[in-house]
Each structure stands twice: as C-alpha cells, then as structure tokens.
Amino acid sequence: MLAGELRLGGADVVVVEQLVRPSGQSRGLGFTARAMEVFDQRGLLPRFGSLETSPMGHFGGVRFDYTVLEDSHFGARGIPQSQTEQVLDAWATELGADIRRGWEVTELVDDGRTVTVTAHTPEGVRQLRGGYLVGCDGGRSTVRKLAGFDFPGTPPTRGMYLADVAGCDLQARLLGERLPDGMVMAAPLGGGIERIIVCEHGTPPGERDDSPSFAEVADAWQRITGESIHHGRATWVSAFTDATRQATEYRRGRVLLAGDAAHIHLPAGGQGMSTGVLDAVNLGWKLAATVGGWAPDGLLDSYHDERHPAGARVLTNTRAQGMVFLGGEEADPLRALFTELLAHDEVKRHLSGMISGLDVRYDAGEEDHPLVGRRVPPRALLGDSGRTSTTELLRGGQGVLLDTADDPRIRAAAEPWKVRVTSTTARPETDDPFLGAPSVLVRPDGHVAWAGTGPDSLQASLRRWFGAPDGGRA
Incomplete structure (x- = not known):
C-alpha cells in the first residue's frame, strides 16, 4: 500500500521483500470499514470482486449492531489476506513500484543524507541507497531493530494457535466458545476449509521461531472441547500471543516504521492489517512530498503525531477485548457489564467508531469546524x-x-x-x-x-x- 501511495505522489520506490514468493497464508480475513473506504478512494474495491459487509460486529465477543453509527459496519468479511496482498502488489507494480523478492535486509546505515541497506539476495550480497527507508516488515521487524527504535509494551501472557483445516466438519463457533479449559473458535472459509483458533488456559506464551505442528493444535482442541480433529488436514498452522507493543517514535532520522513493525497487539476485531494500511495512506503522500522537495516544515513528522495516537487506541481496545474475550470465570462480571452497556446506542457508537477507525480525528490545529481532521464523508x-x-x-x-x-x-x-x-x-x-x-x-x-x-x-x-x-x- 505504501509503495502505491508513494508512486501516486511521484516518488521512486523500491520494495525489498524477504519472501521469494507470497506465502499464501491469510491471518486476516477482511478489513475494517475505514480500510474499505481508502481502498475505494484509490479505485481498488472492484479488484476484490463481490464484497460482503456485516452490520453486526462484537467487542470482546459481545455482539452489537455497528450501523448505529452513520456509514459504519463491521467491515468487509471473507477476503483472505493473500488476496489483499495480490491486489496491492498488482496495483503498486502498475504504478511503477520496483518490487524485488528474495531480498533479506541484514544491515542499514543512516548517514543523515541517505539510508543504505545491505541485503542477501538470490544474486549475492547487494546494497541499496535511498533518501528514506520505511520498515514495513512485521512484528519482528529487522528494520526496527537495526535502527534502534524502542518497542515497549506488555509481554505475552498466553499462547494461541491458528489453523485452516479441511476434513473436520466442525460446529460453527463464529464468536468463540468459552469452556472450562479455554476458548475455541471455528468459522467456515468455503471450499471445505475452516478457520480455527485455539486458546488453551495455561499455554505458555513463549515466542517460537517455528510453526506448531497440526498435531499440537489438534491435541489442544481435544483437551478443551473433548472433540478430536486429528483426522483433519491443515493447510497452514501458526502460533501467536497477546503481546502488546508500540514503537515510541515512528520516525528516527531517515528511517520510519509502519504497520506491525510499529505496533503489535492481540488480533481482536480484525484491526491489525487495516491499521497498517491506514498508516501507509497517512505516510505515503507526506513522504512523497518530502522527497519531491515541496513538503512544508513538519509535514513528515505529522505522520508520527497522527498515527501514533491512533495505534495506541487500537492497542488499548484490543487489550480490553482480550480481557473480556479470553479470561476465565474471573472475567464473567466484566462480560456481564459490557453486555449491559452495549444495550445503549451511545456506547455502540463509541465502540463501533473505535474498532472501525471511523472515529479517528487528527489534530485540527486552529480549525474548529467539526469536519476538520476527520475523513471526508463518502457523498x-x-x-x-x-x-x-x-x-x-x-x-x-x-x-x-x-x-x-x-x-x-x-x-x-x-x-x-x-x-x-x-x-x-x-x-x-x-x-x-x-x-x-x-x-x-x-x-x-x-x-x-x-x-x-x-x-x-x-x-x-x-x-x-x-x-x-x-x-x-x-
């Protein structure tokens, strides 16, 4: 997304991607109402085919109607992240972005005038030099570490599994089912594939470098539900935690961060990928203006000023949702309270705006009109x-x-x-x-x-x- 935005702004851009080919994996299965709007403003929505939105969403598993807020909904559902990646890859390439796969960045030097990266490539060790470098390389960002960004937050408290499985014919558990030993979710993806999430109480939260085996996931599923899915087949399996972290600054000199490289959180409400897309749309035109030489003072720094608070808000609501959603019996009073609160339209408007991103308002400065700082309404x-x-x-x-x-x-x-x-x-x-x-x-x-x-x-x-x-x- 950032590459496309930079090209629209007239900047030359090279994307270096560690993977030789797309993984085909899809942690995300859709995008929020606000991300849908920004895809639409670039004419990209038709490339996704028929889109389905849902008026009903949830906060921490407590369902409510998002359309109580004007122009709101729970977002586009059932769009694999792999498809979103394909759409954006094609769009950025059409606009002239130079996308180089199989490049693994190992070093970077910001000399105050340019940034040079060293990378292992299929042709050997290569170097690239540019005016700026943006790390869009995920929660374990190499760029973030090499550039020395601080990444404070809360450590993980629990480990969880995610898998797409075939041949199991599972009962749908779209909003999750809490059982004495944990929580499980199951949702049909079509074509006989089902997405499952397994959160077993007591699962250690330690980070692992390898993907779990399907046998590990099936064992945990059986311990929680009493059902065996060992006869099924997993198309892919992953592990994740509830760690919450955010870079203290989104820019250090000529190096910037966007997406999961800048913030990680529990994937509650499907906000992660969309938040990264919104980072990119905010940053793209500002960085292109800076490269083009016409940016006013402070324009590039306004990226941090605007998107850091927005990211912090996502981290806050996902931590709260985790307490409501994943807690055991000790969280029952909290769930009961949220159920009571969500009977009120004002609470629905507040939470749906927060999760959809529709309530984001950037600093309006001296302008006091209620529209200033907000996104222009689609009219x-x-x-x-x-x-x-x-x-x-x-x-x-x-x-x-x-x-x-x-x-x-x-x-x-x-x-x-x-x-x-x-x-x-x-x-x-x-x-x-x-x-x-x-x-x-x-x-x-x-x-x-x-x-x-x-x-x-x-x-x-x-x-x-x-x-x-x-x-x-x-």
Missing part, C-alpha cells in the same frame, strides 16, 4: 461533468478543494496550488452533507484539512499542508 455529487463522489475525486492521490457553493473567491485562493490541489465545483445530492461547510479542502489521504468560506484561512491551510505555492520549494 455523491453533481457537477458540470455529471455525477461524481468525494471518493472518486481522491483517485489521483492529490489534494482536493471541493467548492459546493460555486464561490470564485475560494477557487481563486487555491489557484496557486493547482499542481498539487484539484479544485472541483459540484453540489451534493443530499442536504447538508458537510455539516454546513460550503467548501472543504481534503488532503490526499482523504482527511479534511479545512472547511469554511474564508479565502485567507483556506490559504493558511494550503500552506500548512501543501507548502509554498506551485513552483516554490520548501
């Missing part, structure tokens, strides 16, 4: 060229000034930034879709930077996010 529009939408206006990865009042003063104020910001005059198909704002300035990541009527305040916001007028370099 249908009518303009001189016909029907369009806020989503379609973002396809090119540029900033967008949407003038719904046909105000020539606003368009004239934005004219000096026309290379980086596209001005569009269109009226909404629904009444008051932008909370009374006749014009909105939208950043390339889809978040509103300004909303109002004043040309002077618009130009101040344009300078803050898009630098000097076109032709000037920061």
